[in-house]
Amino acid sequence: MKRRSRRALIYLALVAAQVFALFPFWWMITTSLKHQVEIFGGLEFLPQAPTLDNFAALFDRYNxxxxxxxxxxxxxxxxxxxxxxxxxxxxxxxxxxxxxxxxxxxxxxxxxxxxxxxxxxxxxxxxxxxxxxxxxxxxxxxxxxxxxxxxxxxxxxxxxxxxxxxxxxxxxxxxxxxxxxxxxxxxxxxxxxxxxxxxxxxxxxxxxxxxxxxxxxxxxxxxxxxxxxxxxxxxxxxxxxxxxxxxxxxxxxxxxxxxxxxxxxxxxxxxxxxx
Amino acid sequence: MVTAGAARPRPRRRRAAFIAGPHVLLVPAAIALAAVSVYPLAYGIVASLRQYRYGLDMGFAGADNYLNVLQDATFLTALGTTAKYVVLCVLIETLLGLGLALLVNRQLVGTGLWRIGIILPMTVAPVVVGVMWRLIYASDIGIADPVLGLLGVHGVHVLGGESSAFLGVVLLDVWEWTPLMFLILLAGLQTIPQEPLEAAVMDGASALRVFFDHVLPMLRPVLFVAIVLRTIDALGTFDQVYVLTRGGPGVSTQLFSIYAYNTAFLFTQEGRAMAMVVLLLAAVLVLAGIAIRLVRLGPGTR
Incomplete structure (x- = not known):
């Protein structure tokens, strides 16, 4: 029983490390797919209406x-x-x-x-x-x-x-x-x-x-x-x-x-x- | 040059090619390396003895730049900030990296996947890392301030305050470079023979005892290499901080490299900036000397 709970703790720590390592990627990618209004509209972990406008703007306006x-x-x-x-x-x-x-x-x-x-x-x-x-x-x-x-x-x-x-x-x-x-x-x-x-x-x-x-x-x-x-x-x-x-x-x-x-x-x- | 088609063996020519060959192959690379290290450094050291204004060489200045730099309070502050930054980052990264390596160094469901997830941060460009954390710390659209609010810390803008900005930059570095420590230490752990450890466990030693008595001593060489490499790289940290804070607010995150960059390219005092850089070079050479002693050199010695 003690052994099993130790294993559970190990996996818990690893999951926490993964979340910490991967969250900034998630945040950047989802932000890149949001409209300007949505970016300022509060914390959303998923874009409600995904758009590629930001990527188009990079090539149209930002060289x-x-x-x-x-x-x-x-x-x-x-x-x-x-x-x-x-x-x-x-x-x-x-x-x-x-x-x-x-x-x-x-x-x-x-x-x-x-x-x-x-x-x-x-x-x-x-x-x-x-x-x-x-x-x-x-x-x-x-x-x-x-x-x-x-x-x-x-x-x-x-x-x-x-x-x-x-x-x-x-x-x-x-x-x-x-x-x-x-x-x-x-x-x-x-x-x-x-x-x-x-x-x-x-x-x-x-x-x-x-x-x-x-x-x-x-x-x-x-x-x-x-x-x-x-x-x-x-x-x-x-x-x-x-x-x-x-x-x-x-x-x-x-x-x-x-x-x-x-x-x-x-x-x-x-x-x-x-x- | 002897070719594959040579029907008659020509031992003398072949011996000549054998002796001359390797050294000749070193020459182009040696020239290229000298062109990007010895030449610019010599040029830079000369420049550090001259006075530059607006990018124009105003003549010989002797030791003026060095004296000037050593009396510059902002420079000394930048050195202190850098030292604090390097010590804090390397310490946290070593402990976290070691902990993670110990966790992963066992039979796990999906071992490879845990590894990939953990090392992803260090693969992306430091500039992009700066962008990611800018998006997290931003006071209007970021997530850091609301999260701090949930934890009971209200009204803090991470990049707005001096100490919070410094800690914010350290957290970014920890995020980006703990993976390097993790990978090197994991590789080190995997070379440690298991039998002595198992024997110790059989004898009733606790996990902590096994770690301190058996694992740590065997891990020490790898640990040193990792710490020295990371320390040298951390001393030169520039990209992420430039993107995140440009050294501000105030001078709270102005690391050595940011100040040297500003001096050379914003204030166009190349000579004075070179004097700073030469002082840093001395420090790096000492560290590199230690590293080279530790890194086992060359083929056949592994």
Whole structure:
């Protein structure tokens, strides 16, 4: 009997945690589907007359078309660029003698870059990009994100690559494959799931970034979705409906991606320190 | 480059490729990383020794910016607020995360679903998190004030008062980042061998004793990694607070990063802002040094 009531308490605590975790999502989504009048009409947990007007307003009045296009373009090029730069480097690190000086130093540097808070970097970035006339351009954002994300790719990919048994690759080498073809035929197929997870984490990191995009851009020519969301808040009278809708647009694609890689979450967030 | 089609084995060339190969692959990535870390930081440190007005470089300033910053009461207040914020958030998140991980680390109906629900908050952009909580705290359409009313606290607007706004921002951080603590600690708990624990239970040890004598010591390395990572990230908190309060009311939620941002981009005193940032960098390097010692490095060492 005591055992059963303890189990009931555990489930009760878990349900409470779920409600706490999920309620803000519910509140934002339902607000985004309400008319202005209903939003101010008191607390309703379900929209009485659901509408998509708020979402239409984002694209008609608040430039979300360009914001979305900028985000997609910047994310696509930065993720591709950092995977191209980072994956070979990660492979090279796993091929260096284990615990060698170079391997150790390389990983420390990469880890340091990842740990630098964005506020440390945005002021110099701003000054540097201003020098080259790259402020408020998508190219400027792509260059910054590509560089920063390369460190993340190296860390995560070397943790995935290190799991591929050396024997398999060495067997291919003994069979007469060159290192390059062994990489192409053996290592990359085995690393594909890790590569996919790394790519998705990179998409999440870059799509979600706010501070860098906020400081480097100033008009819808280059502003991304998170910056677009924040432009809705600066106004004197906040339009709650469109703001909630903007939040939904900002969150939805990422939640889908995040659920795909949730198996690798711990590794992605701790850079392989914990699996 | 030796290709797959090479019919005759050419051992010397292959050895050369083997030795040169890995290092060469590191070069492009190293250049990219230096371009976004060493170069801007060096640039920033130089900038911290110069005077900027309205975004224009007005010449060498020596240590003026640093002296100025260290005597700036608003800056010192922001440091204090940040310290209070980081300690409070990390403490609550660690305790809650550990508690949740202990709850979930057992046979449950629908284990995976509990996990997904709990981790959802940390997947969305911090800006969106700010929007969500703005909708909750809003004094005209929000739900926080009525809920507080139900609990007997009347006439409070969460974002209107100084201490309530600070607590409101902390609650948001707890909501967003407890999942990270939960996930890391759950992963740690799952690597702990069960036999010693079962043996202790057989010997009649209470659940609390088992936890403190057996689970906690084995969890300690993972716990340290989690706390250091979260502390470094919390030190740089910007997005959610910018969206929620912009540092107000007054300076009650003005964290370090908000003040540095305002100094650089609102007051256009880039040099002075860089001086603040360099001081923070020193703090982060110390913490990162600790983290790197704790994080086991490299392949083959796991």
């Amino acid at each position: 979300f078309g360009p914001f979305l296009a900028n985000s997609l373009l910047v994310v696509a090029f930065s993720v591709a660029g950092s995977l191209l730069l980072g994956t070979p480097a990660a492979y090279a690190l796993t091929k260096l003698p284990t615990e060698s000086w170079l391997q150790r130093q390389a990983l420390i540097v990469v880890l340091l870059v990842r740990m630098l808070p964005a506020i440390l970097l945005v002021i110099p970035f701003y000054l540097v990009l201003a020098n080259y006339g790259l402020l408020n351009t998508r190219l400027g954002l792509i260059l910054v994100y590509t560089g920063l994300n390369t460190g993340f790719v190296i860390w995560l990919m070397q943790s995935f690559l290190a799991e591929i048994p050396r024997d398999i690759e060495e067997a291919a080498l003994v069979d007469g494959d060159s290192r390059l073809s062994a990489l192409r035929r053996i290592v990359l197929p085995l690393a594909a799931p890790g590569l996919a997870a790394t790519a998705i984490f990179s998409v999440i990191n870059i799509y979600n970034d706010f501070l860098i995009a906020l400081t480097m851009t100033s008009t819808p020519d280059a502003q991304t979705i998170p910056v677009g969301v924040s432009t809705l808040i600066g106004k004197i009278q906040i339009q709650w409906g469109p703001m909630a809708a903007a939040g939904v647009v900002g969150a939805l694609p990422i939640i889908v991606f995040a659920l795909i890689v949730q198996r690798h979450f711990v590794r992605g967030l701790t850079l392989g320190a914990v699996k």
